[in-house]
Amino acid sequence: MDILVRPTPELKGEIQALSSKNYTTRYLLAAALAEGTSTIFYPAHSEDSDAMRRCISDLGATLDEDEEKIVITGFGAHPRDVKELNVGNAGAVLRFLMAVTALSPDVTFVNTYPDSLGKRPHDDLIDALQQLGVHVEHEQGRLPIRIQGGSPKGGHIQVSGEVSSQYLSALLFLTPLLQEDSHIEVLGDLKSKVVVGQTLEVLKQAGIHIEFQDDYVHFHVQGRQAYQPTTYTVQGDYPGSAAILAAAAVTRSDVTVHRLEEQSKQGERAIVDVLRMMEVPLTHDKGIVRIQSQGKLKAIEFDGDAATDAVLAMVAAAVFAEGTSRFYNVENLRYKECDRITDYLNELKKAGAHVEERQAEIIVHGRPEGVEGGVEINAHYDHRVIMALTIVGLGAKQPLRIRDAHHVAKSYPQFFEHMTALGALVEWVQE
Numbered sequence: 001m002d003i004l005v006r007p008t009p010e011l012k013g014e015i016q017a018l019s020s021k022n023y024t025t026r027y028l029l030a031a032a033l034a035e036g037t038s039t040i041f042y043p044a045h046s047e048d049s050d051a052m053r054r055c056i057s058d059l060g061a062t063l064d065e066d067e068e069k070i071v072i073t074g075f076g077a078h079p080r081d082v083k084e085l086n087v088g089n090a091g092a093v094l095r096f097l098m099a100v101t102a103l104s105p106d107v108t109f110v111n112t113y114p115d116s117l118g119k120r121p122h123d124d125l126i127d128a129l130q131q132l133g134v135h136v137e138h139e140q141g142r143l144p145i146r147i148q149g150g151s152p153k154g155g156h157i158q159v160s161g162e163v164s165s166q167y168l169s170a171l172l173f174l175t176p177l178l179q180e181d182s183h184i185e186v187l188g189d190l191k192s193k194v195v196v197g198q199t200l201e202v203l204k205q206a207g208i209h210i211e212f213q214d215d216y217v218h219f220h221v222q223g224r225q226a227y228q229p230t231t232y233t234v235q236g237d238y239p240g241s242a243a244i245l246a247a248a249a250v251t252r253s254d255v256t257v258h259r260l261e262e263q264s265k266q267g268e269r270a271i272v273d274v275l276r277m278m279e280v281p282l283t284h285d286k287g288i289v290r291i292q293s294q295g296k297l298k299a300i301e302f303d304g305d306a307a308t309d310a311v312l313a314m315v316a317a318a319v320f321a322e323g324t325s326r327f328y329n330v331e332n333l334r335y336k337e338c339d340r341i342t343d344y345l346n347e348l349k350k351a352g353a354h355v356e357e358r359q360a361e362i363i364v365h366g367r368p369e370g371v372e373g374g375v376e377i378n379a380h381y382d383h384r385v386i387m388a389l390t391i392v393g394l395g396a397k398q399p400l401r402i403r404d405a406h407h408v409a410k411s412y413p414q415f416f417e418h419m420t421a422l423g424a425l426v427e428w429v430q431e
């Protein structure tokens with residue numbers, strides 16, 4: 001399904017932020033790795049979080065869900081012997097489960113998104129699992145991937161952090177369940193470091209003890225630990241809400257988003273600071289962000305690695321800013337659902353934005369007067385490209401048609417409903 005985004009000068013209204021995808025996937029996994037029954041309040045519903053639900057269920061967890069909560073009885077350190085797992089297009093779910101299935105005899109992760117997740121590299125995690133004695137068959141570091149684990153013991157593991165933090169997070173979920181202690185050493189410059197903070201927070205809530213220094217280079221993980229069944233509450237999602245807030249910033253608006261904790265460990269809460277730096281009038285108090293914008297923004301420079309999943313929305317806002325913005329330290333955007341530098345910038349250029357790429361940077365020459373639009377956008381299977389191009393479409397002179405915009409459901413299935421509620425002129429169109 002395609003979406004047609006028409007020029008929309010004004011947005012008004014209030015919405016509840018969707019629930020955090022990253023916390024939901026982590027809580028589901030921590031609950032599955034516990035023996036006993038855990039409860040998660042307000043879990044996210046999206047393709048990625050559903051992929052984790054499906055896989056932990058296949059691995060032997062029982063799930064019972066109503067409107068408000070999900071109750072999970074875990075399999076502890078003993079996942080059921082399954083032949084195949086399908087994670088859809090969910091990178092974090094794949095990486096976390098590649099590590100956890102080292103506890104299983106023989107599992108194959110199938111390749112259902114050859115043009116998206118199927119192209120993403122997992123070599124560094126494969127290498128780390130091999131150091132634990134796990135046998136891994138793979139297609140040059142890519143899906144399909146067969147993991148023959150059994151009973152890895154622990155020990156010294158080196159893992160590169162240069163491409164993704166998810167490899168380290170994956171090992172942090174696995175190692176407490178091994179027979180012996182593990183020492184994880186992170187090589188290179190760890191990307192998306194803040195997200196590892198979310199993993200450590202969740203592990204602590206699950207009663208897992210890990211010793212580490214603030215530089216996240218060395219982690220000492222005691223073996224034979226047990227995840228404790230407990231109660232979790234999922235906070236609002238900053239990466240998805242970043243798109244709503246950026247949309248409000250580039251229009252004349254009065255938009256309020258609830259459920260966005262000021263003290264959250266989600267790096268993408270930087271969207272609030274970035275919009276402030278762009279001189280967008282806003283307040284953030286008691287978990288409520290309110291933007292009252294005139295659609296006028298100033299260019300900024302920003303280290304995007306601190307807020308990796310909000311960078312595309314920030315760039316979309318910068319498309320309409322006065323001056324030249326620079327988002328640096330973002331090379332690992334190239335290894336996401338698509339190449340979020342080359343592919344994304346190509347789509348922005350089609351829409352009329354003036355953008356330039358470097359290997360690890362996005363440069364935006366702002367056009368406060370608006371962009372031309374009037375073109376068809378390739379979504380590249382990427383929910384964040386879809387949301388970002390929607391923001392650009394609001395400020396375009398002619399409508400933008402985003403092909404295959406249904407892939408927004410990877411993280412934010414109700415995104416267009418929320419945009420419509422705020423007054424955005426968006427409509428689904430059949431092929």
Ligand SMILES: O=C(O)C1=C[C@@H](OP(=O)(O)O)[C@@H](O)[C@H](O)C1
Nearest residue numbers: 022092164165166192195308309
């Ligand atoms: O651990 C996680 O849940 C995630 C880590 C980040 O990936 P990288 O570490 O690959 O940057 C982020 O982009 C992704 O959406 C979710």
Ligand SMILES: C=C(OP(=O)(O)O)C(=O)O
Nearest residue numbers: 089090091092093309336
């Ligand atoms: C990159 C993302 O997710 P994942 O890596 O889990 O596929 C994302 O949500 O933007």
